[in-house]
Structure formats: structure tokens, C-alpha cells
Amino acid sequence: xxxxxxxxxxxxxxxxxxxxxxxxxxxxxxxxxxxxxxxxxxxxxxxxxxxxxxxxxxxxxxxxxxxxxxxxxxxxxxxxxxxxxxxxxxxxxxxxxxxxxxxxxxxxxxxxxxxxxxxxxxxxxxxxxxxxxxxxxxxxxxxxxxxxxxxxxxxxxxxxxxxxxxxxxxxxxxxxxxxxxxxxxxxxxxxxxxxxxxxxxxxxxxxxxxxxxxxxxxxxxxxxxxxxxxxxxxxxxxx
Ligand SMILES: Nc1ccc2ncsc2c1
Numbered sequence: 001x002x003x004x005x006x007x008x009x010x011x012x013x014x015x016x017x018x019x020x021x022x023x024x025x026x027x028x029x030x031x032x033x034x035x036x037x038x039x040x041x042x043x044x045x046x047x048x049x050x051x052x053x054x055x056x057x058x059x060x061x062x063x064x065x066x067x068x069x070x071x072x073x074x075x076x077x078x079x080x081x082x083x084x085x086x087x088x089x090x091x092x093x094x095x096x097x098x099x100x101x102x103x104x105x106x107x108x109x110x111x112x113x114x115x116x117x118x119x120x121x122x123x124x125x126x127x128x129x130x131x132x133x134x135x136x137x138x139x140x141x142x143x144x145x146x147x148x149x150x151x152x153x154x155x156x157x158x159x160x161x162x163x164x165x166x167x168x169x170x171x172x173x174x175x176x177x178x179x180x181x182x183x184x185x186x187x188x189x190x191x192x193x194x195x196x197x198x199x200x201x202x203x204x205x206x207x208x209x210x211x212x213x214x215x216x217x218x219x220x221x222x223x224x225x226x227x228x229x230x231x232x233x234x235x236x237x238x239x
Contacts (some may be wrong), residue, residue: 001029001030001031001103001105001106001107001108001157001160002030002031002033002106002107002108003030003031003032003033003108003109003110003153003157004033004034004035004073004074004107004108004109004110005032005033005034005035005109005110005112005146005149006035006037006066006069006073006109006110006111006112007034007035007036007037007110007112007114007144007145007146007149008036008037008038008048008112008114009112009114009144009146010034010035010036011034012034012112012146012147012149012150013032013034013146013149013150014034015150016032016150016153017032019154020154020157020158020163021153021154021157024157024160024163027162029157029160029162029163030157030160033073035069035073037065037066037069038065039069040064040065040066040068040069040072041064041065047062048061048062048065049061049062049114049115050062052116056116057116058115058116059115059116060115060116060117060118060119061113061114061115061117061118061119061122062119063118063119063121063122063125066111066118066119066122067122067125070125070126070129073109074107074109074129074130077129078128078129078130079129079130080130080131081105081106081107081131082107082108082109082129082130082131083102083105083107083108083109083130083131083132083133084108084109084111084126084130084131084132084133085108085109085110085111085132085133085135085149085152086111086113086118086123086126086132086133086134086135086145087110087112087113087135087136087137087145087148087149087152088113088117088134088135088136088145089136089139089140089141090134090136091133091134091135091136092133092134092135092136093135093136093137093138094135094136094137094152094155095175096155096174096175096176097175098133098135099152099155099156099159100159102133102152102156103156103157103159103160103161105156108156109130110145110149110152110153111126111145112144112145112146112148112149113144113145114143114144114145135148135152136148137151137152158170172184179219180219181230182219182220182222182223182230183219183222183223183226183227183230184219184222185214185215185216185218185219185222186218186222188200188203192204200214202214
């Protein structure tokens with residue numbers, strides 16, 4: 001999997017060299033390429049923004065640098081196997097199933113906007129050429145798409161076959177199919193008693209059936225408490 005990042009702050013992605021994603025890069029599972037969008041400007045000030053047509057506050061990212069960057073980084077041929085991701089508060093909520101789908105992609109290009117956003121024709125052009133995802137991480141606003149791109153990267157790359165040492169652990173995580181799309185149950189380890197707080201006795205019983213039942217009940221309880229929106233989804237197994 002090749003991952004490209006287009007941003008006016010490409011140094012955000014240096015962290016990928018030290019994180020687990022960096023390990024995957026060393027193992028050849030993923031290739032990381034960060035690019036400075038200003039490298040595709042031609043004026044002395046390396047301008048990437050301009051005032052919004054129709055008025056309004058703030059600045060909008062000009063289409064020209066993006067188009068030239070696309071030409072050089074992705075090419076000028078249409079290819080639906082290339083996934084282009086625009087993180088944005090107005091995007092479709094990103095989910096574990098979306099991460100799972102993207103984990104089989106061979107190319108993902110992250111377009112990290114700043115200012116008030118990117119000229120919409122950039123997204124329209126990308127849609128005419130590649131598979132585009134406008135993605136939101138939640139109902140809050142960051143200063144740009146870089147942090148969202150890092151979060152999406154981690155969610156996707158950890159699902160790439162061969163990345164996780166023990167892929168079985170993926171099956172028990174929140175939102176995973178193995179969890180029926182429920183939130184993960186509470187976890188405990190030694191010591192059994194800590195500051196007057198004990199590990200639930202059932203987990204020390206060695207009775208696998210009872211343990212499985214307790215864990216399921218806890219997942220259902222947590223999901224109903226914290227994410228009632230998930231309890232009616234087809235994958236949740238609880239209705
Ligand atoms: N371009 C941009 C700006 C803010 C923001 N917040 C969450 S994703 C995102 C993307």
C-alpha cells in the first residue's frame with residue numbers, strides 16, 4: 001500500500017516514521033510519501049489561497065496547485081483503484097468498516113485542506129478521475145485535515161494483513177465484526193487486587209462459558225449506555 005499526503009504542513013507526517021506505521025513501512029507493507037503543496041506554486045510567496053468567491057470570511061485553497069500536484073503524484077489517467085481522501089467536518093462519518101475496506105487499497109492519497117477549505121472543483125475533478133472519500137472524524141472542527149489524515153492512516157494500516165503481530169486481537173476490538181459491532185468489554189490484568197479494586201471474580205474463575213457470557217453482557221451494557229445508535233444497527237446483534 002502506497003500512502004501519499006498532500007499538505008502545506010508535510011512535517012505533520014514525520015511522526016509516521018516513528019510510529020507503528022513506520023514499522024510497516026520498514027517491513028515493506030506500506031510506503032509513506034508526504035508532499036508540500038507549495039511545491040506546485042509558481043509565485044514568489046508560494047501562494048495557495050485566495051478570497052472566497054461570493055464573499056465571506058477567511059480564505060479558500062486555490063485549485064491550481066492541487067491539480068498540478070495530482071498530475072505529478074497520481075497522474076493524468078483515471079483509475080478507480082486510487083482512493084483520494086479529503087478529511088472535512090462536512091464529510092461522511094468515518095467508521096471501522098470504512099477502515100477495513102480501505103485496508104485492501106493499493107493507493108491512498110490524503111488531501112489535507114487548511115483555511116476555510118479547498119475550492120470544490122478540486123474534489124469534483126478528483127471524483128472524475130479516482131475514488132473519492134470526503135470523510136469526517138466526528139462533530140468537531142480541527143485547524144486542518146492533517147490530524148484526521150493521521151488518525152485515518154492508523155485505523156487503516158493496522159488492518160493491513162501482516163501489520164498486526166497477532167491479528168486475532170483485532171477480532172475482539174470495539175466495532176469489529178467479532179464483537180458484533182459492539183463496544184469492547186472492560187479489560188483487566190494483574191494484580192488481582194489494586195488499591196482496593198478487584199478484578200471481577202468471573203474472570204478468575206477459569207470458566208470460559210461464564211467469562212464469555214460476562215463479556216457479552218458488558219459489551220451490550222456499555223453499547224446501550226454510550227452508543228444507543230449502534231444498538232439498532234444490523235451488525236450489532238442487539239435490538
Ligand atoms: N480541512 C479541514 C479543516 C478542519 C477539519 N476538522 C476536521 S477534519 C478537517 C479538515
